[in-house]
Amino acid sequence: MTTFRYVVDNLGGNTAAAILRSYIKPKSLCSIASAYFTVSGFELVANQLEQCKRFRLLLGAEPGADPLRMAILDIWKNIDIRDSPKQAERAVKFFSQENVEIRLHPGPFFHGKTYILNHPEPIFEKQNNITTTEESERYRPTQLIYKGPTITKSDNAAALVGSSNFTYGGLYQNAELNLFDASGESTIELLTWFEERWQNSKDIKEEFLKLLQGYYKPFAPFWIYAKALYELYKEDLEGPEEGKPGSTIELADFQTAGYKSA
Template sequence: MGSGVAKPELAVNQDGATVADALNGFIGHAAEGLAHDVRLDIATAYFNVGGYSLIADSLDKLHSVRLLIGAEPGPPERRARALRSEPVNARRAELRRVGDLLASHEEALAVDRDLLGFTQVADASARRLVEWLRSGRVQVRRLEDRFLHGKAFLVAAHGHGVVSGSSNFTRAGLSTNLELNLGNYTPHTVSAVAEWFDELWETAADYDLAALFEPRFEAHPPQLVYLRMLWERYQADLAAEEDATAPRSTIELTSFQKDGLWRARKLLDEFDGVLI
């Protein structure tokens, strides 16, 4: 199945083997077996800390890494559209769709970051990722004018090889999802994949992936943290209170009286009674 072998031909999450095992063997062999400094090129739609952590030790052995990310095409639109007399600019429509999905893509990256939790392991993994991204050995770009559906882990030096298939650079993609990836070590095929990657890389825009995770480690005063907790807990109540206490009384009330009135009404609605 390609579990840790130097040149895996099949990389799947099945029968005790994982895609991460195969990639660790593939990357480790390239880093230790090739004479010159080795660069790994990665194309993926999605990325998260969990995926990085599975192959982080192998990545640390490399001289450089180019990481290309981008949005995958979503399902086709099925909403009704008004007929137009003027022709539709297909390219403009495609760019608009790419832009919409890139926004969703960035939101998905942020959601994954926010779901990391605050365990020592999660914190250490995120810190290690930021240090790696800021090490000067890693370049990150995002494809912004087209969708990126292809996934590949490529070492082009000396035609070493490419592992390509369905796996995104995520924990699920490298360890649990039902994935299928094939390794190819034929020089002319590796060269063709390298040309494909280079063409996309040249059209992609620099993307500061580390900046997405760095705010996690910013120091905040306890008072600000407490105020934020209060806001998250009571913001819906405050909005409802503002709506409910509008012009329902002819008596001018102070702010604390308005608050008491609203809460009394709320308790009446919930419990059919209130003690004042």
């Protein structure tokens, strides 16, 4: 029977989550670029990521979409299925560490996702003038020149590139299409691509943590009761619309006009 060597599609147990769990090494450096993130996706590989020396997550949702809102919707949807509040608490503990960073790419939207595992220190120099003698049609110039250590076989550098978002569906459930490079040959080029976007992205760590913390921190019964009362009576508390009298009696337009001119 023929088996896939490079393709990872989440079918027949050939999941992206299994690849990440198998290849992420303790005390390693890992960088992930994804349009979206969910705590249920993080939970699939949390045991491995928590042992990383440094971790970077770059989110790049399409225009008009909010990757943080998707993370919250995932929590609510799976509260009874996967105990997502506890997953959120674990994610907050992980992302609160100094060696863990998270940024949001301002655009243009990148649809490709990459998981760069056990990579060397991302040491780059920027050059202003780009010159090349290469004639390949596939060549794309970059201002960043990698100056870090040479990758050796013992580094176990690897990379997964394709359609899988850093979500439960992307890593485990959906039918996806990714290519896996276990040799590390593509690591420096992918790391350069990642660094280009990372340097121009916005740090959203504080916003990200505050958002997730609100979904597992316990509240005193008084505040739950106060919130319920506010939602029930907030229209009365906020007062009448501008230009309308403060009355519970519905007035016709000519009556409202008479009130305003009185």
